[in-house]
Amino acid sequence: MTTAFNLAGLLDESAEKYPRREAIVCTATGSRLEFAQLRSAANQVANLLVSRGVQKGDKVALSCVNIPAFSIVYWGALKAGATVVPLNVLFKEREVAYHLDDSGAKAYFCFQGTAELPIGREGHAGFTRAEACEHFFMITADPSADSPIDGTETLAQATKDMAPEFECADTDEDDTAVILYTSGTTGQPKGAELRHSNMRDNALAGADIFGLDAERPDTFLCVLPLFHSFGQTVIQNAAVAYGGSVVMLPRFEGGSALRLMRSEGITFFAGVPTMYWGLIGALKEAGDELGPQNLERLRVAVSGGSALPAEVHREFEERFGMTILEGYGLSETSPVASFSVWGEKTRVGSIGKPIPGVEMKLIDPDSWNEVDPGDDDAVGEIAVRGHNVMKGYHGRPEATVQAIRNGWFRTGDLGRRDEDGWYYIVDRAKDMIIRGGYNVYPREVEEVLMTHPDVSLAAVVGVAHETHGEEVKAFVIRDAGATITEDALVVWAKGQMAAYKYPRQVAFVDRLPMNATGKILKRELT
Structure with missing residues (x-):
């Protein structure tokens, strides 16, 4: 038996209870939106989509940086009963066309971007190549401006005559709310279909994981890209669910982030490890001007996306006076699967315990059998089961069967578990180096290298070798x-x-290649 629920109901509920609370702050656009205003703007998008023939279950694609328009279109599409397909803003024409075609998107909202990052130009070119996508809307930096591409309609132009009232479409909690595409490091990217219930329960888990409380609302700094599951669930959706405020930063830069933490009274920060590395570097450079004494309201700092080096963990605690809570998840798990236990002493290097309603275990990658649960040294592939696991891969039943068995989703990550049930990532199975028959886990080598006083950041990969099969190489x-x-x-x-x-x-470099979410792209290191 299924239950009627629309993820956009989270916004409606908070707008009813806290209409005058600030929902979104974006200094880049000079925007401050209250919950009532956010709901009205989302309602206009919903009315627009319905007027253009978008129906329940249709796909609506969205390419946008962290500005209010992302949230407005996101909630508006959900209100119309559509499925949101967020796209990476770094995509080029060919990639945009692939994702529009693969998802079957009927409408596409795209931010114009900048001269350095022409999101709108690439997006529109991809749209013209997509066979089934019918509607294109340009999101302009200045809402009053015309589209930079002749013949295209802007979001502001399309919604100006739309009513600010809309009754949220009836959807089932098992209907697909969002399709998040995986990175596609092997083969073509696949779209993970996440139910309304997946996204809802993962957002509401913030109460147990981080102590979120609508009566004591948090102010979230949003530096994680909203097109990615981490920022979307842990920041945007959790903030809306608990009446909090999202302070958006379109592009992460350590000094800018620290200044916003101070000026906006940020209480909740979430980032990937390279962002924490950037904060530490910015603090070293700025000194007392941006020192931790100016960040006294910050109460929660969380990390995910990839393993947090122990040295970054230690230095952040030393300089900022607080411990980073490390978590774990994937797009296919909405994304949060486990987290360090809030209020308990953090175990550096651990991704914590499964969140409420979620199970984890270690399996043999070939047989799916659980490895010895009593062996603290046993390494296995992490498998996840619970309310957070996706419906499946869009249009790929065979890939879904390979990834999910009896409700268990295999992650591709190797881990171990201690006697208290805390999990530790050993490495990505695909990143493991086999040198002369021995397994080498790059993360372990990186951790050691970063203890050297002259090393700021390290990435370790395997390179081809005539006799050993692979050799260990470090980029530092x-x-x-x-x-x-x-x-x-x-x-x-x-x-x-x-x-x-x-x-x-060992090769010394000035920078490491990273994707839009701040993850190091090891496949580009040779």
């Missing part, structure tokens, strides 16, 4: 003023770890 960003040489770092590493683990090759 040094601290400012560091003098160590590449050969000297190899010698140092040799004294710190087993002979098969230490990197025989």
